[in-house]
Amino acid sequence: MSLLAVTDLTVTFGRGRGRSTLAVDGLSFSLDEGETVGIVGESGCGKSVTALAILGLLPRRRVTVDGSVVFDGRELLGASEAELRRVRGREIAMVFQDPMTSLNPVLTIGRQITEVLERHFGTNKTDARTEAVRLLQQVGIPDAARRVQEYPHQLSGGMRQRAMIAIALACQPKLLIADEPTTALDVTIQAQILELLRELVVESNTALVLITHDLGVVAGLCETVFVLYAGRLVEAAPRHDLFARARHPYTAGLLASVPRLDLPKGEPLHPIKGSPRDTIPWAEGCAFAPRCPREVPPCRTGPPPLGPAGDEWWHQVRCVNPVPVVSPTPSSTEPPS
Secondary structure (H helix, E strand, O other), X not given: OOXXXXXXXXXXXXXXXXXXXXXXXXXXXXXXOOOEEEEEOOOOOOHHHHHHXXXXXXXXXXXXXXXXXXXXXXXXXXXXXXXXXXXXXXXXXXXXXXXXXXXXOOOOHHHHHHHHHHHHHOOOHHHHHHHHHHHHHHOOOOOHHHHOOOOHHHOOHHHHHHHHHHHHHOOOOOEEEEEOOOOOOOHHHHHHHHHHHHHHHHHHOOEEEEEEOOHHHHHHHOOEEEEEEOOEEEEEEEHHHHHHOOOOHHHHHHHHOOOOOOOOOOOOOOOOOOOOOOOOOOOOOOOOXXXXXXXXXXXXXXXXXXXXXXXXXXXXXXXXXXOOOOOOOOOOOOOOO
């Protein structure tokens, strides 16, 4: 049984006068204990909303959440607030996108860690403070005994992100959701944060859901990649297969738009044309069709199903005209057949 199984998750935001926005549209995925998966897509594709829906953190007013979220054998959608509070922090923890706005500015870093331990484990204040110092040391914050007394504004961006990770790991959760954990950090700090997450996942066998738009981050950390577009899963595959043989035109476009060091100087980038707002409803066809270079008439005759990419059952794609697999060119050093 999977640790987390999300089935037909749909999130709708009401906007008044009968209008609504479908942010997540029938999303399904799962992961096992100790597995690391990446959820990739442009801003507005439903990545963060999915994470908030799993934890029951979306506002109640004018928001409708349907489907199923089963965590460790328990259904979370529809669970009481008391039950969700027992799960949040202790069994599922989340590293939010912006630590400066996620951390409480009027509480010290140490207090924000100790309250998690006191709330879930009943740890006394002295032991909780000792554990807070240990956690800050574990995530690589120097002089942790002093930093534990400081406020978020006294820490650098990288240290605030490390403090967020320390809070998330305080109860040794079974699942860690990291929402854009390297946003607004320079590349050196990004590498340190990713290495920290990798080490913590290996040491504690914690499952990790990494939400990002950065394919480079996914390439270095995740085992399986889920690509979202307009609230739906359009491609899912093991990391190596996805990067070597992207089948959905949207995934191929994302990969083509990443700058590469092995290309000649002055080689232009190949961005995806149009805007993420250039979509059609999934009920009418493929939402990516208005931007797709491989659009064919069947793309607008109904919602394309998610299915195996050829004989590769482990590689799922939602496309009626997927990118063909290009056979590698034989090396000149290989003997002729």
